[in-house]
Amino acid sequence: MLGCVIHGQGDLRVEELPVPVPGPGQALVAVRYGGVCGSDLHYWLHGGVGDFRLREPMVLGHEVVGRVVSYGSPDASGPAVGTAVAVHPATPCEVCPECADGRRNVCRDTRYLGSAARFPHVQGGFAAQVAVPAGQLRPLPAGLGLRRAALAEPLSVALHAVRRAGDVTRRHVLVTGAGPIGCLVVAAAKAAGAGRVTVTDLLPTALEFGRIAGADILVRADDPDDAGWPSEVDVAIEASGVAAGLDTCLRLVRRGGVVVQLGMLPAGHSPFAGNLVVSREIELRGAFRFDVEFDGALELLAAEASFDGLVSAVVPVREAEAAFALAADRSGSCKVLLDFGDRAA
Incomplete structure (x- = not known):
């Protein structure tokens, strides 16, 4: 499968990656769209985001939506296979003082898709298929398509x-x-x-x-x-x-x-x-990231079609570097999406 891997400043590659095998408690998701975030651009342009620096190759991306393919164990609970879902990108530790205080978005030991904040880095979602904790899947509300749903994370x-x-x-x-x-x-x-x-x-x-x-x-x-x-x-x-x-x-x-x-x-x-x-x-x-707001974002996106106007381009994953260049050119773009699927999806 294809994935977008950052190797260092200015070194973005579209590579063949192995299809992941979901473990216990995980789901395999076929990614359809991934939004290019400002942090993805910083990794590409500068080799890091703020104090988070690249120290190894990393699959980028944390704004991803797609469909459930399978689960890692027969007793796993989650949306049915084939369901359109958005992926909440954070896995908080649930035991630190911040998590106990209801502020999981600043968890000191969180895992966040496509982030170099910890080492080894947490690989991201810019790949044709990703394995994520099943609890991080959110089925899309009625009437919300995958393209607009890609705005849920930002x-x-x-x-x-x-x-x-x-x-x-x-x-x-x-x-x-x-x-x-x-x-x-x-x-x-x-x-x-x-x-x-x-x-x-x-x-x-x-x-x-x-x-x-x-x-x-x-x-x-x-x-x-x-x-x-x-x-x-x-x-x-x-x-x-x-x-x-x-x-x-x-x-x-x-x-x-x-x-x-x-x-x-x-x-x-x-x-x-x-x-x-x-x-x-x-x-x-x-204000850093988010937590429970993810569900509210999906509801708001389902209710308001004007968000479609903020998606300025959808680019095939094979042209990822062109998509990144377009996203970096704020004189002509707003949100740029990578397309990992076919037009019939």
């Missing part, structure tokens, strides 16, 4: 970030960065009842995807005279992963407001306007 990230912000009902929410995650944060904030959502970005195309996601106001981040700039906002969610975005959030959020840092900043120290956190009593919160 939408879960967005839902968790909005949840970390607290109640946004009728609030003015600022989102810095209109990449795929930023656009999904826009959609998640609107779904949570935000009264107004402003999104900023450097690129006009990215802002247009922000409009598709439901943003009320679009602002060019490099234009201080843009008429859309708010005087202040109630909540700011930083989704660009650059220090300038965090600075914008801290300067525009109201006194006593909440800033959520969602974008992964570069490794090492990042400067930020810390005095504003003190003098305005701003609450600065991190």
Whole structure:
């Protein structure tokens, strides 16, 4: 079977891999679509994500959907063979203090598909078939197709970030960065009842995807005279992963407001306007991955067809490097999917 393996910075290969054999408690899934995530791009472009560096070849990918092929043991429980499913990519340890506290998304010993956070690395889902714990399979709600369902993982990230912000009902929410995650944060904030959502970005195309996601106001981040700039906002969610975005959030959020840092900043120290956190009593919160939001993401995707507009390209797996290059070019794309199946699937 074919799979996408990263060997080092700039070294992405589509290789023949052995078909995995599911063990006890595992399911074998025939992957149909895999979404190219910003972290996948970082492994390709930089050899790592933040402080997580590649130390061995790794199958990329954690945004995968497909159909159940088989189970590793006759008594395994899960969706019936042939069922269309989304794969929750995290396997928390369930015993650490964070898991015991209900914060499994920051489990200190979690396994996450396609992640170099631990060694040996956890191999990912960009392969024609993958073996995963059966408990991580989620059958798709009625009416939700596999193509749109491929957005479930990044939408879960967005839902968790909005949840970390607290109640946004009728609030003015600022989102810095209109990449795929930023656009999904826009959609998640609107779904949570935000009264107004402003999104900023450097690129006009990215802002247009922000409009598709439901943003009320679009602002060019490099234009201080843009008429859309708010005087202040109630909540700011930083989704660009650059220090300038965090600075914008801290300067525009109201006194006593909440800033959520969602974008992964570069490794090492990042400067930020810390005095504003003190003098305005701003609450600065991190948001990392997700947990129970995955099921809510699938329900939201099933209910709202507008998410289809955020999938800008579907590329056959044999052309994976072209797909990665397209995903990295934010002037012309939003979410790019790899296609591991045939058109009749």
